[in-house]
Amino acid sequence: MTMGVEKIYILPGGLLDIDRSIFLSSVDMGQMIKAPVYSVLLMHSQGPILIDLGLNPDGVKEPTRAWGARAKLIKPHLSEDDDVRERLKEVGLSVLDIKMVILTHMHWDHTGALRFFTHCPIVVQRDEHRFAFSPDPFISAPYMPNHFQHPVNYKLMDGDGLVAPGISVIKTPGHTPGHQSVLVRLADGKAYIFPGDAIPLMENLTRKIPLGNVCSAKQSFESLYRLEHLSHLLDATIIPSHDLAVFEKMDKVPEALA
Numbered sequence: 557m558t559m560g561v562e563k564i565y566i567l568p569g570g571l572l573d574i575d576r577s578i579f580l581s582s583v584d585m586g587q588m589i590k591a592p593v594y595s596v597l598l599m600h601s602q603g604p605i606l607i608d609l610g611l612n613p614d615g616v617k618e619p620t621r622a623w624g625a626r627a628k629l630i631k632p633h634l635s636e637d638d639d640v641r642e643r644l645k646e647v648g649l650s651v652l653d654i655k656m657v658i659l660t661h662m663h664w665d666h667t668g669a670l671r672f673f674t675h676c677p678i679v680v681q682r683d684e685h686r687f688a689f690s691p692d693p694f695i696s697a698p699y700m701p702n703h704f705q706h707p708v709n710y711k712l713m714d715g716d717g718l719v720a721p722g723i724s725v726i727k728t729p730g731h732t733p734g735h736q737s738v739l740v741r742l743a744d745g746k747a748y749i750f751p752g753d754a755i756p757l758m759e760n761l762t763r764k765i766p767l768g769n770v771c772s773a774k775q776s777f778e779s780l781y782r783l784e785h786l787s788h789l790l791d792a793t794i795i796p797s798h799d800l801a802v803f804e805k806m807d808k809v810p811e812a813l814a
């Protein structure tokens with residue numbers, strides 16, 4: 557029997573209408589683009605693991621209750637199929653089968669289904685957890701307490717670390733103070749980096765542009781270089797978090813990405 561990560565699935569979680577300059581600092585301000593939201597399912601010999609929990613499924617029927625004023629500012633497009641609980645069924649799993657959740661960060665479009673995962677550890681950086689509960693006011697809007705103030709079992713990380721054989725978190729602050737990326741190595745040796753919002757679009761990497769939406773543009777820039785360096789060193793493929801062109805080309809559940 558192989559140990560570690562056996563398969564990776566992409567679980568689509570809807571689309572956002574968003575200003576391009578939120579992802580690319582000062583670029584094409586006012587130009588709206590479509591940004592996919594998705595979770596990643598890692599089939600692991602110790603049990604299935606999820607990276608990020610997408611948009612709040614309550615928003616399908618009651619967008620204002622789910623997201624407040626943000627429902628109009630960044631308009632989510634979400635169907636009932638985009639609920640992570642429904643996507644898990646496509647590979648024969650339910651919420652209770654999940655052994656661990658890794659959150660890249662605690663923004664609303666990555667924690668939407670968090671309240672359903674009270675049975676397993678939720679791996680997040682201590683700096684992110686602390687900031688989410690008491691954010692600086694000028695960047696507090698993407699942290700929605702109704703998404704993360706639930707009796708979940710947070711497992712707080714202080715920097716980089718191995719969270720399961722073949723799965724490491726790498727602290728990549730900038731977009732948020734405690735943002736982390738996830739490095740995954742499959743049993744066959746192939747490696748992937750899921751950078752979360754440290755690299756939302758491939759253009760952040762190719763044009764070396766930090767995000768518009770940051771707590772620190774300098775840290776965001778440094779994290780970008782750190783991930784690029786790791787991808788070369790480890791021969792790992794980077795999968796940006798909100799890039800429609802990349803998303804459309806990827807195999808999605810029920811097909812495996814790898």
Ligand SMILES: [Zn+2]
Pocket residue numbers: 661663698731753
């Ligand atoms: Zn974010």
